[in-house]
Amino acid sequence: MRKEIPLSVPNLKSDIISNLEECIESGWVSTGGRFISELESKIADYVQVPEAVSTQSGTAGLHLALKVLGVQPGDEVIVPTLTFVAAVNPISYLGAYPVFMDCNEFFCIDTEKLEDFLHNECNSVDGMLYNRKTGRKVAAIIPVHVFGNLCDMERIMALSTRYNLKVLEDATEALGSYYTSGKYKGKYAGTIGDMGVYSFNANKIITTGGGGMVVSNHKSYLDHTRYLGIQAKDDTLYFVHNEVGYNYRMLNIQAAMGVSQIDQLEEFIRVKIRNFELYSKLLHDVNGLKMLPFSAGRVNHWFYALAVDKEIFGCSRNELMHGLIEKGIQCRPVWKLIHTLKPYEKCQGYKISRAMEFEEGVLNIPCSTNITEEDVRYVVKEIEQFKR
Template identity: 55%
Template sequence: MEKLNIPLSVPNLSKDIVPMIEECIETGWVSTGGRFITEFEEKVANYVGAEKAVGVQSGSAGLHVAYRVMGVEAGDEVICPTATFIATVNPMMYIGALPVFMDCDDTLNMDLEKLEEFLMNNGQWTMDNGQEVLMNKNSGNKIKAICIVHVFGNPIDMVKVMEIAEKYKLKVIEDSAESLGSYYTKDGEKQAHTGTLGDIGVYSFNANKILTTGGGGMVVAKDKNILDKVRFLSVQAKTDPLYFTHDEIGYNYRLTNVASAFGVSQMNQLEGFIENKIKNYNLYKEAIKDIDGLEILPFNEDTRANYWFYSIMVDKDKYGIDRDELLVKLNECGIQSRPLWGLMHDQKPLKKYEAYKIEKARHYVDNLLNIPCSTNLTSEQVGAVVGKLKRFSNV
């Protein structure tokens, strides 16, 4: 069998980074201080339309601090999707919070109708320290927040999310790890970016993301005081940095200058990356519509998604083989492909937590396949993938 080499999603780096790395080395600013940190934070903030942004070591670190500054405490419940990567959930577990898992809809994002139904049927108002708070009737725990995920860069309906959150007095954490560059539109005009509509938003710059610093993340928030608290906690919560006074428990979560130099370079290329993503998605879409039994998932209307991942659904009866057999065949010939993550409520450490009417997510986890989508993917490589998708059909 012909062996190709088409990865799923890899970094797209430019040599313009070299002088910046040399500057880091020559000046000695290679750690958590240096001009590139400030420059990268400013570039991200300006790009997404936020007043400021705070760089952190990873998206997970950003979420950990985000849960904390949103007032999530041990024993509080946070509603989150079951169809997500476990990095959405792990940081709340560090605090001792309790996830409540919600199903997805056909966009792969959280099912907001079920979310509202759950809150209506299972929420009960109670008084706590003179404040009216929502309690889960099933568990007796306070429901503190909703963590939504813009899955694969596809923006969820944040207007609806915020309406629900306001009604039930819940904080909203936007896990925007996958969606840097995605924004909403109205009448074709650009509106708000993902990450900027909730109370706090977190982006990830892991190696497979649309923009990478090797690792790293960024936090934005509506309230400047909240963002100041994020920065404070991310540098070990130094109340007096000269005399090393610490009045709270903090974290070593600061983004490094070297990583930020990569970020500065990548931000200069981001729109070009997205342009190539959209072009290749449309090439796939046009070709796959003629392959019986395969369907490429769309991105939401009234948005300009970043098209981070391309997902196809495999109908065994029409295509001739199931998703798992296609997955094996593609990987054997050098086309890296992956299924949807294992659902969160199925994970061994998370099985004991509440999951509400999980139905549609099971269908997607059984039949969805992600195909190559790197920002430097060529049209020739798209053609090679499509050729194999046609060839492997047993109908």
């Protein structure tokens, strides 16, 4: 019997309804209302920072954060090529340029190559770093905690201090991931750099339908983020605006969903880990397939990555993907590498190799927090049918 199993969908429960009813009955469905501040407070408490600022989306949060951190037109920002394009587009919004880095075995930015680039391809002049090839100032690094994996923030922060670079953590996929050893033991992804951003898009581990959150240990950064996100309004009565701002506010009706979802986050992570371990066990003896492990630490296991070796499995990643989709099992390849996309093909990429292997051979398979053990076993059984 055919089953439809989505890749990653929201896990919504009826306790959200009363919050939504309150928004409708009170009329607070737009950019004001109590649920916005309540969600900001809950997220700040959860990731153990003093304050958080909600935004329309994770992308909006990244845009605001880059601006607050002082990225200027003509600057360069170092980013991974293996990520969703939303991590990179805000750089272009500001008239700056991305420099693309390779990834490590956990899909996160390769710090060996990052250090090599900073040391061998750049010059420090009067406390600023300049790319020898382009002559542009290198202003910031955006480490992306891909699929919930934890970047090597110890090394990234050490490099940022050495070379005077700002660090904006893209933790849009990593809410709930934290370090269990080292200098940042107990620290959550997103709370270590100068600023961090989370996403509540519908496919994330918790959702508000859309929306994002900016965190920082620097109150001035958050104050400026909030100010810019409400159209840089200096006087609410006479409509005075002293900077160019943005309509990047979260809606109260979105936040009403989020205040319920955040209370379920730990249970969602337990389900993610349980299902990943089941997939790994069931696929362990299937030659040519491997569930790729997550990094050290407590990782939220947001997206699962299945590596397909065509020569051994007898079926390519793409053949397996299209076959599963025809059977009603939603899956997808990892992203097309951003340095190969038309808007960015003229930007600099540095020693990219592993990311190309992942682009060719990795498949994301169903990982929703509401899929059951029976669903996992069904997906594995269907995958096995493609073994040749």
